[in-house]
Amino acid sequence: GDSVTQMEGPVTLSEEAFLTINCTYTATGYPSLFWYVQYPGEGLQLLLKATKADDKGSNKGFEATYRKETTSFHLEKGSVQVSDSAVYFCALIVGSARQLTFGSGTQLTVLP
């Protein structure tokens, strides 16, 4: 079946540090890939997406590149802020399916 594996958290960084959250996937078909973010007390929000190999999704300073050869979609940000503290979920949709398959989430805490 389809699955997503994320690096285990929690991750704690100082403000302005570089962030990488690893995500790899297994899919029976050709997936579209997503990063969702859940801020404290809020619902899940789409952060960025990529729908084909070598696409780079970007938003709010975050980036992720769809790497088919390594089945990965790692999330990066060059300089994190305290306001980036949240739980980050990697997810995929395969083919004509409509439902998202999520990883287990990575808790990020950024300290001032």
Next chain:
Amino acid sequence: GAGVSQSPRYKVAKRGQDVALRCDPISGHVSLFWYQQALGQGPEFLTYFQNEAQLDKSGLPSDRFFAERPEGSVSTLKIQRTQQEDSAVYLCASSSQDRAYEQFFGPGTRLTVL
């Protein structure tokens, strides 16, 4: 505009009770999804509607779980004879016809079964 809303936000039930969880999707969104999120885990798919038709219910964990969307808008997830393992956050999401990949999530209903 208004986002996806869910009610109640918190629900405590005694084991064996029936519960009903409501979802109001974004107006005009044809697709509606229910997910279950256990503590410390990612959401897991339960069921999917397109308008009033339930096209996929493969994620419902047992026949105690039932979902409906009779008029293609508001949806209700019903759990009969609740068990402790049903304790989780239940998330609703909706998406539009032309941007089906972008699901908008509600804040969830946290269900605790004692």
